[in-house]
Amino acid sequence: MNSDKKMKKIVNKKHKYKLSKGDVTFDILNYVLFAAFTLICAFPFYYLLINTISDNELVRTGQIMWLPKGIHFRNYISLLNVNNLGTSVLVSIVRTVLGTAVMVGATAFIGYLVTKHEMWGRKFIYRFFIITMYFNAGLIPWYLNMSMLGLTNNFWAYIIPGIVSPYNIILVKTYIESIPADLEESASIDGAGYLLRFRHIIWPLSKPILATIAIFGAVGHWNSFTDSMILMSGRPELYTLQYRLYIYMNSTSNLSALMNSGGNLSQSIIDSTLNMRSVKLTVAMVTIIPILLVYPFMQRYFTKGIMMGAVKG
Template identity: 70%
Template sequence: MAKTAQEKADLKAEKLYEKTHKNRYRTSVGDQIFNVINYVVYTLFTIICIFPFYYLFINTISDNDLVVKGLINFIPRGIHFGNYAALLNVSDLMSSFIVSVTRTVFGTALMVAASAFIGYLVTQQEMWGRKVWYRFIVITMYFNAGLIPWFLNMQMLGLTNTYWAYIIPGIVAPYNIILVKTYIESIPNELEESAKIDGASHIRIFAQIIWPLSKPILATIAIFGAVGNWNSFTDSLILMSSKPELYTLQHRLYIYLNQASNLSALMQSGGSVSDSAVKSALSGKVIKYTISMVTVIPILVVYPFMQRYFEKGIMLGAVKG
């Protein structure tokens, strides 16, 4: 009899819990309307962000005559990829593409390595002049001599008309060093202390403990560095005046957007070019769309794979000052 009474009490308590739990999480009509409005607003915002890239792409693969007449707005018509194939016949464009790719890869790799190592060093209490060096790095974020002194400095250092002008100045990135330093400070000190007790050097601690644990923030600054290197054209425009073969892809885009007729002449004199290629070369509008899409595609392809690291790293790297 006591067991039956206990079962009834448990059943009653369970029903009371379910009723309370259900009422707690029941959404009102106002909440449902708010959620619908949120979904609609953010869906429209997403479409607004994506549509320019979609519009650019469909105009590069549609019939060139229809593109010139402005008849391609939402759906591609007369699909072909001749415009992209035609760009392969332009030697200057391919050399610029190689320069941009190598600059992005090497420049980003060296920047990430330097930011990680410097960020680790300035967290070590035994480092000589640690605070002075760190403040010296940070102060460069607030004071800039200007474009002309920067050019004269680069000229005196022999970094004009040379590929290293793309690599060396960007190795030390103060903002990225701050992010890495802040992230490393969030790693438990016990890990380093136990490694030091076992006789590990700073280099070994950095390579086997700090570097693996810092992958989220390193991926974050890698995104910053890659996007910055890929999109930069000011240094190419100013420093490579006598070396057209070292122009970046963005610099070429800048030139072609202002002088599309020159690209048309290059395409027509490029040897064995298909009829569709020559046809696209006659349209500056199609040329601009195609080259713009080529410069955007690499970032669009790489960013989704790095996004999960980006979100985690940027939040953890901004917790402490």
């Protein structure tokens, strides 16, 4: 062990001293290229932000490029007056929270159950779940099925179909299999049933993987918009925020049609400075903010999740 460390040191030292000209050129190029790509990834976020907080007149005349000018937050305040935006935010939040909670609970339970070899028909049931990952009937039959089930124009269409999620079942099952079996055995000798063991042993121990699937699930719920578009056409009050943003983006109507005329929030200020573009971009910013807020917390779970996904069920 000790000699290993020494060896590493020597290697590292050698490596450091042996930097050739080619190495230096490569390093510089490498650093610069990555810096460039990183900037390209980050710039749209930044550009959107400075566009929404800069003076709208300067934005309109194309003078905001690198730095914000005339900073104000009236765009964000004015969103309170945008028609239907509030309900969409609410739908998106409820859908994300409820949908993720139900999915994580169900996935944890299913993942636990399919590790039990004594289950009647276990192999068949597990495959029954997993096959659905690779095969689907297609969009139209899916839509007709949802409509047959009465899940069109119905909020539950966002929640119920997502309860059984095969990919996440694989992740949880793999994880639970790695938990030492004696922990459960000792509880079973003490007379604890499956539900009790799941609740008091498996659930607390699998929290890392549950956090991972919760994050993926929540991001998926927050970002989805095609299901709104296809299933909720009869009830616009059930549109998610993302679909609402899509509608705004493609709206050619003028600002007054979009805004709630009943609002009295210093109407004259809003009218004089707001334009369609600033409203669109501000709504987009509001849609991004939750992702950026949870992003730092979720980052440490990525690698774990994606690595476990590579281990097939």
